[in-house]
Amino acid sequence: MCPRTLFRYLCMLAALVGPLAAYSSQQEDPSGVRFLNAHEGLTLVNTALEQKPQVRPKPDCSHLVHQIYELSGFPYPYVSSFDLYEGIDNFRRVSTPRPGDLVVWPGHVGIVIAGVEPSFYSSVRSGLRTEYYDGPYWRTLGRPRFFRYVLPGSADFTATNASVPASSSNAQAKPSILPVHKEIADAPPLGDDIPAKVEPAKTLPTPTRPLNRPVALPSSIMVVAATNRPTDEEVGEAISEFNSASGNLLRGWPPADRKRIVLIYDQLNVERVEVKRDRGSVRVEVEGILSIAGERLDAKRRREKLRWELRRTPQGWQLQAPSNHAYVPRDVAVRVLAGQLAFLTQNEAASDDSDRSLHQQSMIVHALGFLFDPN
Numbered sequence: 001m002c003p004r005t006l007f008r009y010l011c012m013l014a015a016l017v018g019p020l021a022a023y024s025s026q027q028e029d030p031s032g033v034r035f036l037n038a039h040e041g042l043t044l045v046n047t048a049l050e051q052k053p054q055v056r057p058k059p060d061c062s063h064l065v066h067q068i069y070e071l072s073g074f075p076y077p078y079v080s081s082f083d084l085y086e087g088i089d090n091f092r093r094v095s096t097p098r099p100g101d102l103v104v105w106p107g108h109v110g111i112v113i114a115g116v117e118p119s120f121y122s123s124v125r126s127g128l129r130t131e132y133y134d135g136p137y138w139r140t141l142g143r144p145r146f147f148r149y150v151l152p153g154s155a156d157f158t159a160t161n162a163s164v165p166a167s168s169s170n171a172q173a174k175p176s177i178l179p180v181h182k183e184i185a186d187a188p189p190l191g192d193d194i195p196a197k198v199e200p201a202k203t204l205p206t207p208t209r210p211l212n213r214p215v216a217l218p219s220s221i222m223v224v225a226a227t228n229r230p231t232d233e234e235v236g237e238a239i240s241e242f243n244s245a246s247g248n249l250l251r252g253w254p255p256a257d258r259k260r261i262v263l264i265y266d267q268l269n270v271e272r273v274e275v276k277r278d279r280g281s282v283r284v285e286v287e288g289i290l291s292i293a294g295e296r297l298d299a300k301r302r303r304e305k306l307r308w309e310l311r312r313t314p315q316g317w318q319l320q321a322p323s324n325h326a327y328v329p330r331d332v333a334v335r336v337l338a339g340q341l342a343f344l345t346q347n348e349a350a351s352d353d354s355d356r357s358l359h360q361q362s363m364i365v366h367a368l369g370f371l372f373d374p375n
Contacts, residue, residue, distance in 0.1 A: 033092070033150040033151065033152065034150060034151045034152075035092065035148050035149075035150055035151075036074070036100055036101075036148055036149040036150070036151070038098065038099070040072075040074070040100065040149075041098055041099040041100025041101065042099055042100065043072050043073075043100070044068060044069065044072045044074070044099070044100035044111060045099045045100055045111070045113055045121075047068050047071050047072045048068050048111045048113070048121040049113075049121065051064070051068065051121075051128050058123055058127065058128065058233070058237070059123055060123055060237045060240040060241045060244070061081060061108050061109050061110060061122045061123045061124070061237070061241060062078070062079070062080050062081045062084070062109050062241060062244060063078070063123075063240075063244075064122065064123040064128065065102065065109050065110065065111055065122070066078045068111060069149070074149050074151075076088065076090035076091070076149070077090075077335060077339060078244075078331075078332065078335055079244075080241060080242075080244040080245035080247070080332075081104055081105065081106065081107055081108055081109040081241060081245075082106050082107065082217075082218065082245040083245065083248070084102060084104045084109055084147065085104045085105065085106045085109075085145055087147070090149060090150065091147035091148060091149055091150065092147065092148055092150050093145055093146065093147050094146050094147065094148045095146070096146070097112045097146040098112065098148075099112055099113060099114060100112065100148075100149070101146050101147060101148050101149075102146065102147040102148075103120045103133050103144045103145075103146055104144055104145050104146070104147060105138075105141045105142065105144050105145075106218065107141075107218075107221045107222050107238070107241060107242075108122070108124075108141070108222075108224060108241070109122065110122030110124075110131070110133070112146070113130055117132070118132050118133045118134040119131070119132055119133075120132075120133050123237065124224050137224070137316065140314070140315040140316060141222060141315060217245060217246055217248065217249070217321075217326070218242070218245070218321075219320065219321055219323075220318050220319055220320045220321060221238050221239075221241060221242045221318070221319050221321075222238070222315060222316055222317070222318055222319075223235055223238045223310075223316065223317040223318070223319055224237070224238070224316075225316060225317050229273075229275050230273065230275075230310070230317050231273070232270045232272075232273050233270075235270055235273055235282050235308075235310075235319065236268070236270040238319055239268065239270070239282075239284065239308065239319065240268070240329070242319070242321060243268070243326075243327050243328060243329055243332075244328075244329060244332050246262070246326045246327060246328050247328045247329075247332035247333060247335070247336045248336075249262050249326050249328070250262065250292070250328065250333060250336045250337055250340070251336060251340065252340070253292070253337065253340065253360075253363070253364065253367075260293070260294075260326070261291065261292070261293045261325050261326070262291070262292045262293075262325070262326045262327075262328055263286065263288040263290075263291050263292075263302075263304065263325055263326070263327050263328070264288060264289055264290040264291075264292070264327075264328050264329075264330055264333045264371065265286040265287055265288045265289065265327055265328070265329065265330065266287060266289050266329075266330045267286065267287040268284065268285070268286045268287075268327075268329075269284065269285050269286075270282060270283075270284055271283040271284065271285055273310070275310065277312075278311065278312040279309075279310065279311060279312075280309075280310035280311075280317075281307055281308065281309060281310055282307070282308040282309075282310055282319065283305065283306075283307060284305070284306040284307075284308060285303060285304070285305055285306070286303070286304050286306065286327055287301065287302070287303050288301065288302050288303075288304060288327075289301055289330065289370070289371070290333075290367065290370045290371060292367065295363060297363075297366060297367055297370065299370040304325075306322055306327075307322065308320060308321065308322065330371055333371060334368065334371050334372075337364050337367055337368055337371075338368065340360075340364055341361060341364045341365065341368070344357050344360055344361050344364075345361065
């Protein structure tokens, strides 16, 4: 039996005879939704391990995880790791991970492979592979958060939740906090300087963001680098993940801030990475298909040259984003705008300003028309 197959069977055995045996497969949280059970979690693990190690082009971490959940029959609207870290409707935060759960840092996400050892599968370094989240590099990113997928179990969790972006204000009717779900067994320790005891119950804000509220994006992202010098591919993956998070700028569009410029692109190329000691720069070219500034749309195809700053920190290499513009991949923009359109359409009758709602719908339809037919 090859090592890869042996590892898979060991993970499955550990998941079935370990602490999961004492955990109800149909456990529900107070809101009535059902947690993903052990068997369903192993389905996710198997799907993950069946992904080709050298998929080209290699997806970034959040797109890979989203694809695995979709292939396994557990869909959720695509969001970046930054959004997953804050929490979305389709997942509940848990204190003890088990196979199939998400392990998330701001800027990276993976799928937990084994609950009895800290392993996860993700798009890392130069391929798709298994890592240990208590390893030296991952510990520098801080303590991760763990999330478990939930399925409808009550009337207040409907198909709407799975089709509208998690940050939309359709969640305003829900409770304003999400508890950290406590497990029967403690999570494995993340290292000598991190206590093994499960933290006291904490609360996690529901990612509700009223329309037209300014969105604050992070100014930087860590690069998952295998060596002392990050490769073009590693830098490109970090930029892709950061730009996916920038899609939040389109939530509630047209925005109240009319000075913000967002370029939606369909191609991004890392042209050159230059490093000298603890500083460096990254030259990037993007081919944009739609520029959005306030309510103004410019559908002229354009190429832009960008420069990202690269700095070595105690945690590793960090990319500083350009401050003047935001760049959003086309697929992310389509999902966000389509979700906004669905939300506005479904809640038009309850809107306090129906004229503005209709105007927003018209603008979004116009933008989506350019994105679906850029030529």
